[in-house]
Amino acid sequence: MGPLTGIRVVELAGLGPAPFCSMLLADLGADVIRVDRPPGTGIAGFDRVTARNRRSLGLDLKQSVAVELLLRVVEEADVLIEGFRPGVAERLGFGPDTCLRRNSRLVYGRMTGWGQEGPLANRAGHDINYISLTGALHAIGPQGGRPVPPLNLVGDFGGGALYLAMGILAALVERAASGRGQVIDAAMTDGASSLMTFFHEFRRRGMWGSERGLNLLDGGAPFYTTYETADGGYVAVGALEPQFFAELLDDLGIDRTHQPDQYDPAGWPELRRQLEAAFRERSRDEWSAVFADSDACVTPVLSIEEAASHPQARERNAFVEVDGFSQPGVAPRFSRSRPAAPRATPAVGEHSDEVLAELGLDSAEIATLRAVGAVH
Numbered sequence: 001m002g003p004l005t006g007i008r009v010v011e012l013a014g015l016g017p018a019p020f021c022s023m024l025l026a027d028l029g030a031d032v033i034r035v036d037r038p039p040g041t042g043i044a045g046f047d048r049v050t051a052r053n054r055r056s057l058g059l060d061l062k063q064s065v066a067v068e069l070l071l072r073v074v075e076e077a078d079v080l081i082e083g084f085r086p087g088v089a090e091r092l093g094f095g096p097d098t099c100l101r102r103n104s105r106l107v108y109g110r111m112t113g114w115g116q117e118g119p120l121a122n123r124a125g126h127d128i129n130y131i132s133l134t135g136a137l138h139a140i141g142p143q144g145g146r147p148v149p150p151l152n153l154v155g156d157f158g159g160g161a162l163y164l165a166m167g168i169l170a171a172l173v174e175r176a177a178s179g180r181g182q183v184i185d186a187a188m189t190d191g192a193s194s195l196m197t198f199f200h201e202f203r204r205r206g207m208w209g210s211e212r213g214l215n216l217l218d219g220g221a222p223f224y225t226t227y228e229t230a231d232g233g234y235v236a237v238g239a240l241e242p243q244f245f246a247e248l249l250d251d252l253g254i255d256r257t258h259q260p261d262q263y264d265p266a267g268w269p270e271l272r273r274q275l276e277a278a279f280r281e282r283s284r285d286e287w288s289a290v291f292a293d294s295d296a297c298v299t300p301v302l303s304i305e306e307a308a309s310h311p312q313a314r315e316r317n318a319f320v321e322v323d324g325f326s327q328p329g330v331a332p333r334f335s336r337s338r339p340a341a342p343r344a345t346p347a348v349g350e351h352s353d354e355v356l357a358e359l360g361l362d363s364a365e366i367a368t369l370r371a372v373g374a375v376h
Contacts, residue, residue: 002029002339009079017160018083018111019050024165026053027330036348049327051345058349058376066374067093072359075103083111086121096183106181107171111164115187127155130188143213159191222272233284234301248296252278349376
């Protein structure tokens with residue numbers, strides 16, 4: 001039984017960070033009821049991995065009778081999660097004021113890129129746009145090259161989903177004392193800016209410049225970057241501390257007697273040249289064997305397909321098979337409240353009858369709702 005067992009979440013189906021936030025809560029034991037749109041909307045079936053561990057209630061929320069059903073589900077819920085543009089939920093009849101009137105203990109989670117107000121609030125955007133205004137995108141990329149989007153990890157999932165999950169959990173803790181719910185305004189720009197706090201501290205200390213690829217943690221330092229190996233693979237080197245850097249040079253067979261000072265950028269080009277030449281002498285897997293028992297902080301750069309077969313992942317059962325597909329398991333781990341293994345993503349509307357029966361509707365009422373297309 002996961003630590004969130006007993007918490008009921010209503011998720012309004014969408015794409016990206018809001019569903020991922022719901023997955024995290026569901027993985028930890030929350031009963032997540034995903035309100036799915038009618039088939040053919042372009043969303044159903046897209047997220048066969050991140051929509052795991054749900055029950056699916058199919059509603060056409062353009063019909064008032066379906067909105068009323070949603071509000072009845074909300075009355076018994078602890079959390080609602082929606083990822084619409086500002087004002088859409090209000091226009092459809094299930095905005096936070098309406099929902100909180102029906103359930104004053106509800107935690108209403110709103111996931112957007114720009115936030116609920118501001119000059120960009122109603123503008124379209126994606127992860128790359130959100131992080132471009134936070135300094136994060138500007139800081140990532142090679143020296144002299146263009147900024148490189150770090151997948152959509154920083155805006156959608158780091159600054160969005162994780163901050164929304166944290167806000168929801170904090171509001172549930174606060175509710176235990178106050179007895180009242182509240183609205184969580186989770187903007188990906190806010191979260192991504194928060195993730196950059198550490199680098200603002202670096203900048204304050206004069207340890208971070210505005211040019212990409214010349215700093216300590218952006219690939220500029222030769223002891224914190226990646227190197228190509230003889231077979232075209234790559235290794236990641238993170239030998240930040242002097243003792244780890246010394247072990248790195250020893251394991252590579254590089255004489256460290258007359259090396260430039262590790263932290264003097266003037267000596268970095270020479271250090272990089274030596275490290276590049278050394279790593280090209282063996283394959284990625286050969287270097288993995290060399291550094292297997294070393295504290296030099298050298299690891300192979302694995303592909304997504306390779307990650308699940310690494311001994312560390314296998315030992316921790318970090319990947320599981322769900323619905324015939326290998327995917328990351330539940331994180332983090334708990335000593336007592338251990339979540340169950342993830343369940344397969346349900347078909348759209350698979351649990352409609354079950355959820356409506358929990359509201360007290362009989363089979364005839366449900367059949368009528370299906371006949372008019374309000375429920376599917």
